[in-house]
Amino acid sequence: MKKLLPILLLLLLAAKEATAQQAPAVLPLRERASLEDDLLRERLEKLLPDLMRRAGIDMWLVVAREYNEDPVAKTMLPATWLGARRRTILLFYDRGAAGGIKKLAVARYNIGNLMQGVWAPEQEPNQWKRLAQLVSERSPRKVGLNYSPLFAHADGLTKAEYDSLLHYLPPAQRQAVVSAEGLAVDWLQTRTARELDLYEQISRIGHDIIAEGLSERVIHPGVTTTEDVVWWYRERVAELKLSSWFHPTVDLQRANPGAGDSQRSFSERPGVEVIMPGDLLHVDFGISYLGLHTDVQQLAYVRRPGETEAPVYLKKALAVGNRLQDILTSKLQEGKTGNQALKEALTQAQKERIAASIYSHPIGYHGHGAGPAIGMWDMQQGVPGTGDYPLRHNTAYAIELNAKVNLPEWNNKEIRVMLEEQAVLTPNGLRYLGGRQKELLLIPRPAAHLQH
Structure with a gap:
């Protein structure tokens, strides 16, 4: 919160100046990026748990590839990330009210300071095998994937990625796969x-x-x-x-x-x-x-x-x-x-x-x-x-x-x-x-x- 105060102060001063001069007030890009990241952090910490529980999904996998990002994934990246890097897999696992949502990135990198990177290619070269291992360790009841016949916004998982994911998931976890349509839509529309x-x-x-x-x-x-x-x-x-x-x-x-x-x-x-x-x-x-x-x-x-x-x-x-x-x-x-x-x-x-x-x-x-x-x-x-x-x-x-x-x-x-x-x-x-x-x-x- 202390980090956010200077940004909010700038925003209030800009709004005051806009009222006096009848001109739009827009934050500089650097302050804008910090504010966007704080808003995202709050959404992941406070909004996402309620949405996952309402949808009855205890694990949500969001898969994005560079230049072909899932619409949901683009809303979960830091402001300084203008797109996914190589293949970026986000894993959200609900550990219950006491444990909260565990946010992981099955990728080479941490996703800013929002999600911890948990794939080391030196130890496991195959990214899909590492994902399958993480899913198996948690044994989720429902694994939500972004495919939807109705909403383009919730249909961001491509056919090739879907096939690869199901190929590597163990049978038990494969049977737990469901559409995350409602969860994806509510994530995007809820403010x-x-x-x-x-x-x-x-x-x-x-x-x-x-x-x-x-x-x-x-x-x-x-x-x-x-x-x-x-x-x-x-x-x-x-x-x-x-x-x-x-x-x-x-x-x-x-x-x-x-x-x-x-x-x-x-x-x-x-x-x-x-x-x-x-x-x-x-x-x-x-x-x-x-x-x-x-x-x-x-x-x-x-x-x-x-x-x-x-x-x-x-x-x-x-x-x-x-x-x-x-x-x-x-x-x-x-x-x-x-x-x-x-x-x-x-x-x-x-x-x-x-x-x-x-x-x-x-x-x-x-x-x-x-x-x-x-x-x-x-x-x-x-x-x-x-x-x-x-x-x-x-x-x-x-x-x-x-x-x-x-x-x-x-x-x-x-x-x-x-x-x-x-x-x-x-x-x-x-x-x-x-x-x-x-x-x-x-x-x-x-x-x-x-x-x-």
Whole structure:
């Protein structure tokens, strides 16, 4: 804890500076790595035992090869390890409440100071034989391996590694092998209290970048294109020493008496448009920081000369999107499946005459994270398999959806109010991480906001 205090102090000072200067606050890489390692250590020591016992698995083997890492393995390596080294085998053995989880690396190296290396090639040249020896000595009841027909995140054990492992395991241990699908999914989707506190700041950083991109600093109506803004976001992320896990989207909707973009398929990426006064802009943007991801969609209005705020009809349209968010989040409860929550939310939206489309998903170590799918844009009747997975507490979700709204003021143009924000499901209910959009961003921003 003493080691962590300077890092937390830096984080608090950075957050204070960000508030004063309205700029994102990001830790230097060195402090960032130390914080990531402390978060991982806490997860291995405090979270992993509960997850293994809930899954009924007393030994978990995670096998990774250099350049072909298991998605789970990548979340268990120190921050300074950018990938596995040769073949890296992680062995977690539950010795019970008194003994805790023994964490071993069947590899040439210690895994930082998190896991002890227990393979000496000079004594036993065959890595698989050494693994088989370690497993036999412990006689586990269930040996969990990462294979899954449903979740790519939990299917990281390759066919060749699986065959080699089973070839060397003694018959008794071979019979104990089970899929670790549930354990792997829960490891990836469950956040600790400290991670959730950090997630609040990560989300605010993402919001700050979005607001800066959708402002007069970047956008000059009649000149700036949607593609210009997309690449501004990519450059800004690189300047901040962050990363993007997907290429941003910036598109617009406007009054159009012709076919226009209203006929564009929802699956198509929008074309390049010059941004003009009166446009409703939409951005889909996410960052990766401290091992966690954001996925946010927000809206901005480009003011016409003489306007001080967005038109009332656009404000009302945003309110419809916010109402749909409220409907969905009211249905998210632990134990329900993603498909159950989806059906209940769409049924309520239909009662309120909201033309809704819901495609929400877990988010955390991965942007489209492991866990229950809550609809997909092309599967509004439910998602077979992954949609049947139950919701868990302390899981972050990207509340992603859209509501269609007809605008008589735009020649009966039907627009989509596309919104997305991070939220976490807790025993005390669901809360948004870093807030959510309830007012349209304005371009240019009002003078009072600029002075602030």
